[in-house]
Structures are given as C-alpha cells and as structure tokens.
Amino acid sequence: MDLFSAFTDLERIPLPGAEVYYQSSFDIGLPHDVILKRLIDEVPWRQQDVKLWGKTFKQPRLVAWFGDEGTAYRYSGIYLSPLPWTDILIGIKRRVESVTKNKFNSVLLNYYRDNNDSMGMHSDDEKELGHNPTIASVSLGAERPLLLKSKRIPESRTIKIVLASGSLLIMKGETQHNYRHGIAKERQAIGPRVNLTFRTILV
Template identity: 45%
Template sequence: MNDTGRKLKPVPLPDAEVYFSAHFFNPEQSDVYLQELLQQVNWQQESIKLFGKLQPMPRLTAWYGDKGYTYSGLENKPQPWLPVLQELREQVEQASRQQYNSVLLNLYRTGQDSMGWHADNERELGQEPSIASLSFGGERRFALKHRSRKDVDALRITLNHGSLLLMQGPTQHHWLHHIPKTSKPVQPRINLTFRYVHG
C-alpha cells in the first residue's frame, strides 16, 4: 500500500479490510514519539455513564483535530493540532492513502487500563470509515471478533512499539475490537486512532 519500505500487509479476514505493519516506525523513532506524546498531549481522565452511574474511563484520553466528536455519550471538543500530531498524521496519510482530520489518543498506564468491545461506527465517521491506529510503548494484545458469524475465529494481534494497524472498508460493520486487561507487567502504551469526521 505504500512505497516507503514500511509496508502495510493485508490481514486475511472475511467481511473486512485490515492492514498491519509491525514496524512502521523503527525503535529509535518510536522512542522519540512516545516521549513527545507523553509530555505534550493534554491527557484527561474522562468519565462515562454506565448503568446510570458515572465511572472513570480505564485509560487517559485526548482529542485533537478539526472536528468535535461524540462516542459513548462523551462529547469531545477538538484541541488544535500539535506539531508532533501533524507530523504523524502526514506519514499515516501517505501510507494509507486516506485523509484524516481528527485523532483520538488513549494512554494505557498499566495492564489494568483497557478498552471494551466496540466498533468505530458512529454516523459522523461515514459509511465505511478508515481508522488508522498507531501504537507506541508497551505491547498490548488487540482482539477482533465477528459480530454474527460463529464460523469465523476471533483474531488476536500484538500491537507493538511503532506499529500501524489500518481498518477500513466494511470492517466496522462486521467486526468488534477491544484491548483486554492483562495481569502481566507492561509498560505504558499510547495509541493514536486517526479518523475523518464528517459534518
């Protein structure tokens, strides 16, 4: 999908269009980006309503870009692009041949920080959204499961330091994904999911 030597390779999944590069950035580049993001991003501990009660989200988050965005009942007002985020966006756009106007960042501080099963299928993302997911820091297990087909096994991918995962086409219609908790010692991880918000 790109000519820079950091190939995004297709992941064989039915009813989906998924690509992965385990080493989109080399370790030295990844170390620099991790430190810049830890220091420069305005991290927040947001709360969402579960079963009628406000609960703190099990990770820190930040939203940057040109558009606001609402998910899980949480309204995100955009913060202006940081130079490091612009730089990462340009490289991801070149590799994916897609355009993105917003990025959601998640900081998983320990193995107990997690993300529940969900699909990025909000109306503002369009019919077949492209979601480009960069990872820096500790390795975490990423899982995908088909919404309806019991004959299709769940898929697990290790998202390592400097990796890029691209989900597009019908993926969000047919598949759910999550980051489970782990009891293993793990370094903090930053995940950036670039997306195009319409409207």
C-alpha cells in the first residue's frame, strides 16, 4: 500500500525510479502572505560562497539552516551550523510531519528575492541525509517551476512542476539517486519566494 494513499490531496507525479508527491494547497496554519513576510523579515539570511569546478561563486539566492543540536549540513563546500528552531518553523514542521508520517530534525530555507535568483540542478544525496532520504518542501510566495531531470536517461525530457504558494512537495525513495532538480532564473520580473525543505540529518 502506498505510504500516502490515505491522503487524497497528495498527487503522485508519474516519474520512473522516483517517488514524488505534490499537494497544491497545504494548511500551514496562517495565511501564506503573513508567514512569507515574517520569514523574510525575521530570518537571518546569508548568501554563501559555493565552490564549483575549482572556482568560488556567490549563491544566487539567500539561505538559512535551522535544526536540532548537532544537525550540521555540508554541501558544495558550504558548512551550515543549525540555528535554533523558531515557533513558526516548529508549527510548520509539525504539520508537515503529520502528513508525511516522517520526523524531521532540520530545515533548509531558500529565499529567492526575484526572478534572477535560482538553484542549479543537483541531487540531495549528501551522506548526512542517508541512503533514501525523505525531503518535504513547502513553498511560499511567487510560483516557480521545479525542474526534474533524469540522471540515468540523459536524453529524457525535463519535467516541470509549478510550485504554488502554500504547496507541499515530497521527494522520497530513490528519487535523489535517479534525478536532479533545480529552479531556473525567470525572464520576467516576479515577486519573492521562500522555500522550506525539511530534512532528517543522521547524527
């Protein structure tokens, strides 16, 4: 029986070798615009340096890492030490856990300030996340398409999932082994977006 079959609002995206679920309207307890503004105003955002191909670049977005004690996260030459949970993040986490039936001990926040901010294609396959991690992503603000591309079949087409404000996306199983995902820049001006990706760091 599918883990999420009891949740009729969750749609499974038909991707071979992946378990991806999407819910366009997820109850986060407060209006989306209220939470979005609070996160933008209250989170201590950082713009990290990323090392790729021997060169250092500024990340084209702002980030913040929250979690339990000892849940440090490393990727692309970046080391993130967890900030303590806030009430608003704990509230969203509990709602996400009730749907996914999964416990999370950390969350990565990405702040896309406008259409020029982006996230390169990648897989969340760091050893701290375990072999088949479950990652739950809540989006707030401007709609942005999530791109998914098979790593096993390079000639396959890129899948686009438009992430609405207040939506929940779940990636689990072998998704990170078989796919890369990312957020591309947009040509037209758009408003801000904050994305919360809940994870479990093995400690």
